[in-house]
Amino acid sequence: MGRVITKKPEILAPGGTLEKLKTAIYYGADACYIGGEAYGLRSRAGNFDYPEMREAVAFAHAHHAKVYVAANMVTHIGDEMGAGEFFRTIRDIGVDAVLISDPALMDICMMDAPGLPIHLSTQASATNYQTLNFWAEEGLERVVLAREVGMEEIKEMREKTSVQIEAFVHGAMCISYSGRCVLSNHMASRDANRGGCAQSCRWKYDLFEQELPGLKTPVGADEEGISEKFSMSAVDLAMIDNIPELVEAGIDSLKIEGRMKSIHYVSTVANVYRAAVDSYCADPDHYEFKEEWLDELWKVAQRELATGFYYETPDESMQLFGKRRKIPHYAFVGQVLSYDPETQIAVIQQRNNFGVSDTVEFYGPGMRHFEQEITSLKDEDGQEIDRAPHAMMIVTTKVKQAVQPLDMIRKRK
Ligand code: SF4
Structure with missing residues (x-):
């Protein structure tokens, strides 16, 4: 008898707006994460007000899908004002869980909105099973892992904890550790940890080895002093080649990054991961990777694609230091x-x-x-x-x- 998959992972897609959420679900997402009007990290994504959230939840539940609300900002004193009412309201709307990284907001959520499940945001950088067990004991339902963990670490975490595990499988990577970055604050006065990231790491820079008087030749410049511009941008994550290992590792939720991305992007990526996960779970013994899945992802890719930290610590080949490969647009x-x-x-x-x-x-x-x-x-x-x-x-x-x-x-x- 062939192998049977007992736990099919959820495909979790970004729902940057109501239109994007409906599109993601229509194209196969089991759940979407969205931002409310406060306490989230994506201040520039089309965040949902309460009536929109109500519509999102009604649509999702009618299609057997779930809605999670991100409230993962780093809270300074005073930022938490009104959070209790916010959590109570979204719980009563029927939101399926809230993503939080700050223990102050967790406390408020547990006190003021009992019954609303809490997922630990990737912003909290959970990277080992002791951390996962700690948060499980605190009453959290799920932990979103840091993007910086490898496949073997995930397998060990799965063995040693029963809390749900959510892991990023597709989308942009930060050059800094789980988004702990102040580059954008310095370059554009926009706070990445409050949703304002200007993606300053992806801007074009010249790199100078040493500034000598009258001599300003960038590193890597040709004889005429012309250089390839330098950026600190990381290539994007894509785990489509590795669906069997993700499923076998026991990850509960496969997360696609990108609340700011278009419906073209969201529909394409959700469609591809839906097809691959369904295909593997239906018949793991005869699963075959289809090149058309990768072809589809390239149609909406913005950068080169790689496996991030899953199999090795990324080296310079996973950074976009110089010229980019031509990507079909x-x-x-x-x-x-x-x-x-x-x-x-x-x-x-x-x-x-x-x-x-x-x-x-x-x-x-x-x-x-x-x-x-x-x-x-x-x-x-x-x-x-x-x-x-x-x-x-x-x-x-x-x-x-x-x-x-x-x-x-x-x-x-
Ligand atoms: S500037 Fe780049 S590394 Fe920093 S938070 Fe934004 S995307 Fe991440």
């Missing part, structure tokens, strides 16, 4: 609103300029996708047009295969 050009199978006409909401003679790719949940050339396009009044140039314009076109509402359309740039 796709523009998200539209979303299907409806489809008539009789006429094969799809109604599309435009998101980026596209038009007749462009070759576009339609894609949807379950890794459905096909390419076709746009041969005709009509506006809302049924008038033939060449292009759909206006943002959010409604257009119609004939498609060669059936599509569904919320399917996406992209075009190679």
Whole structure:
């Protein structure tokens, strides 16, 4: 008899806005993490007010998915004002858990909102089983591991603790330890630990070995003094090649980073991890990695992809010091609103300029996708047009295969 997977990990996707949350769930996420209007780290992500949170929870629960709210800011004296009411309100809305790193906020949450499960945020840098057991004894349901732990460490933690383990499997990495960074504070007066990171590590810099009088030649410059710009940006994490090991390690939740990312990104990444995890868990003995999963991830990649700290301590090859590899870029050009199978006409909401003679790719949940050339396009009044140039314009076109509402359309740039 073949092996049976007893615990299928949750796929946890970012829900930066209500639209992104619905998209992530539609494309296969089991849960989404979102930010409230206070106490979170992503002050520039589209944080949810209470009515939006209510809608998010109702949508998620109707689709058997969960919603976690990040309240993982570093709290200075006074920042905690009103936190008790916040936690009580989100508990009563039906939020499934709250992510916290600061023990002061945990205390308030436990006192004022009993019954609301707490997950330890990655900001708390949990890296060993003693730490996990400590937090379990404090009453936490789950620990989000620091990104800096390796696969063998995760396996040991799994063996020696019963608390739920959540681990990052895809997305951007910080150059500093679990986001403990003040670069952005210095360069842009924006506090990374209060949600304002300006991604200063990814800016372009010149690096000088030593500044001598009248001589300012950057390190690595050619004879004319021209250098490749230097950044401190780390390559992105992608564990799609290693799904069997993640599942076998007993990780409860596979986390995708990126509340600031687009619905194009979220839909693509959730779709791919859903397909891979389902495929492995359905038949681990005959699982085969599919190149198309990686191809899909490259369509939305912003940097090179690597396995982070899972198998080795990253060396300089995992930093973007110099020139980047060319990454194929796709523009998200539209979303299907409806489809008539009789006429094969799809109604599309435009998101980026596209038009007749462009070759576009339609894609949807379950890794459905096909390419076709746009041969005709009509506006809302049924008038033939060449292009759909206006943002959010409604257009119609004939498609060669059936599509569904919320399917996406992209075009190679
Ligand atoms: S500046 Fe870079 S390393 Fe620092 S918090 Fe922002 S992304 Fe992370």
